[in-house]
Amino acid sequence: MYKQKTFETDNSVIEFIESVENSKKQKDAFKLLTIFAETTGYDAKMWGTSIIGFGSYHYKYDSGHEGDAPLVGFSPRKAKISLYFATGDEKREELLKDFGKHTTGKACVYINKVADIDINVLRDLIKQSVAFLMDAYPD
DSSP states (O other), X not given: OOOXXXXXXXXXXXXXXXXXXXXXXXXXXXXXXXXXHHHHOOOEEEETTTEEEESOEEEEOTTSOEEEXXXXXXXXXXXXXXXXXXXXXXXXXXXXXXXXXXEEOSSEEEESOGGGBOHHHHHHHHHHHHHHHHHHOOO
């Protein structure tokens, strides 16, 4: 049976951000912390060792696989900053057109720095993701 690897911890978000070696990435992480917290209204929590998440939802797939995940989040990784938004919603793709310099993976949006993106679009992406997941997983 699948065992969830990433789960909410009691580790300090501030200590994690302060441990980021790249000072510019550290400053961007603090900016993102403020933006995500203000936009969601949720306190930041560490998920695993490197993801800063806001809010949470419980998912259960038809396959029986289930678990918990943050509604939105980010991680200041060495190469790029990973942003975690809901997938599967066409509104996300529309918003990303005006987001600024970024790349996308299967579930993540990657940015080099906060200065490369439109903060208002970031706020819209956060709101859209939270609304989409709360609608999809109301429990």
